[in-house]
Amino acid sequence: MTGASGMPLASAGPPAPPARDPPCPAAAAAAAPPQHPSSPAPPPAPAPRRADDGAGGDAAATFAPLLALLPVAAAVVAVPRRWCPTAGGEGDGGDGPAAAAATVVYANAAFGELLLRAGGAPPPAGAGLCAALSAGGADDAAAALAAALGPALAAGGGKLEAQCWRAGGGGAWWNEVTVSPVAGGGAAAGAALFLTLHRDVTAAREDAARGSALEAAVAHLSEGVTIADATAPDRPLIYVNEAFCRMTGYSREEALGRNCRFLQGAETDAREVARIRRAVERGQPVQATIANYRKNGERFWSHLSIAPLPGAPGAAPDAPATRLVGVQMDVTELIQRRHVEQALWEAKVRRRAAAPPRPPRAAPLRRWAPLGAAPRRRAAAPLCLPPPS
Numbered sequence: 001m002t003g004a005s006g007m008p009l010a011s012a013g014p015p016a017p018p019a020r021d022p023p024c025p026a027a028a029a030a031a032a033p034p035q036h037p038s039s040p041a042p043p044p045a046p047a048p049r050r051a052d053d054g055a056g057g058d059a060a061a062t063f064a065p066l067l068a069l070l071p072v073a074a075a076v077v078a079v080p081r082r083w084c085p086t087a088g089g090e091g092d093g094g095d096g097p098a099a100a101a102a103t104v105v106y107a108n109a110a111f112g113e114l115l116l117r118a119g120g121a122p123p124p125a126g127a128g129l130c131a132a133l134s135a136g137g138a139d140d141a142a143a144a145l146a147a148a149l150g151p152a153l154a155a156g157g158g159k160l161e162a163q164c165w166r167a168g169g170g171g172a173w174w175n176e177v178t179v180s181p182v183a184g185g186g187a188a189a190g191a192a193l194f195l196t197l198h199r200d201v202t203a204a205r206e207d208a209a210r211g212s213a214l215e216a217a218v219a220h221l222s223e224g225v226t227i228a229d230a231t232a233p234d235r236p237l238i239y240v241n242e243a244f245c246r247m248t249g250y251s252r253e254e255a256l257g258r259n260c261r262f263l264q265g266a267e268t269d270a271r272e273v274a275r276i277r278r279a280v281e282r283g284q285p286v287q288a289t290i291a292n293y294r295k296n297g298e299r300f301w302s303h304l305s306i307a308p309l310p311g312a313p314g315a316a317p318d319a320p321a322t323r324l325v326g327v328q329m330d331v332t333e334l335i336q337r338r339h340v341e342q343a344l345w346e347a348k349v350r351r352r353a354a355a356p357p358r359p360p361r362a363a364p365l366r367r368w369a370p371l372g373a374a375p376r377r378r379a380a381a382p383l384c385l386p387p388p389s
């Protein structure tokens with residue numbers, strides 16, 4: 001339908017909306033319809049990282065809840081990757097730069113208590129691990145610790161024992177360090193993360209040293225020393241020294257694992273053996289001299305002393321024994337000498353019994369003065385006077 005001027009007339013209805021500017025490409029992309037479910041989703045935009053975020057912040061947030069509950073001293077350390085061949089670095093050849101560059105990212109309270117710091121507080125983040133473990137030592141203590149710890153860090157893990165120093169004059173102690181790598185830790189910061197577990201083994205090393213000295217002393221004794229397991233069936237031998245092997249002729253391999261009755265023979269007194277067994281069952285010390293036999297069948301006399309030992313150090317005296325310590329002394333010459341002396345004495349008694357009885361000896365005659373006779377008196381010695389002057 002047209003008007004008088006020939007222009008088309010608007011049809012009846014609502015007016016048309018006004019024209020708008022075309023949207024910008026960013027708005028068009030935002031208003032774009034969702035993609036088909038089969039099409040891959042675009043990767044999410046990376047979250048902004050704080051300035052203090054990095055390998056240390058991520059590790060502290062990851063390990064703090066777990067390590068705080070551990071009773072074992074633990075610390076997470078960061079080492080520059082250039083010192084770790086296992087992380088793609090050149091390494092340090094075991095000279096210690098890896099340990100010297102290791103910084104503490106997080107340490108639990110047990111680690112701080114191990115160092116005897118005030119209130120058991122762990123060292124602050126960013127402190128050097130070797131410096132924290134040798135705070136109370138000499139100037140070169142940290143370098144010595146780094147030389148010992150460096151190979152384990154450079155190799156990507158391991159276990160070692162190193163001498164450390166407690167802060168505040170706590171003295172030296174031996175630290176068993178277990179190093180384990182943290183997979184993927186610190187990649188963004190160019191550092192390799194390691195979890196280190198620390199255990200004080202000073203007492204264990206001292207006990208081992210004392211045990212070695214005691215074993216060396218026992219090994220050089222002239223008496224035979226044996227140790228039997230009192231808790232195992234038949235109480236087998238678990239230790240014999242060299243003197244026992246020389247005395248009996250049996251090697252250590254032939255004696256261990258057997259009850260010491262293999263030394264008994266035909267002339268061993270069964271009553272003495274029963275008495276020893278009763279004392280052992282009651283947990284009482286006992287001594288006896290019995291006849292034993294060497295490996296070649298030769299009989300010898302042994303003076304045996306057995307003492308039960310409790311299990312743990314400081315146990316009650318009436319605690320069940322876990323070890324039986326025996327000391328054997330070869331007294332064959334002494335017994336033979338006594339037998340010879342006994343035989344001589346018995347022979348002398350027999351000779352006296354077989355000899356004829358001797359006649360009684362007559363009493364000596366005494367001279368008697370006749371009755372009524374005056375007793376004879378000795379003449380007085382002449383008086384010697386000096387010559388007249």
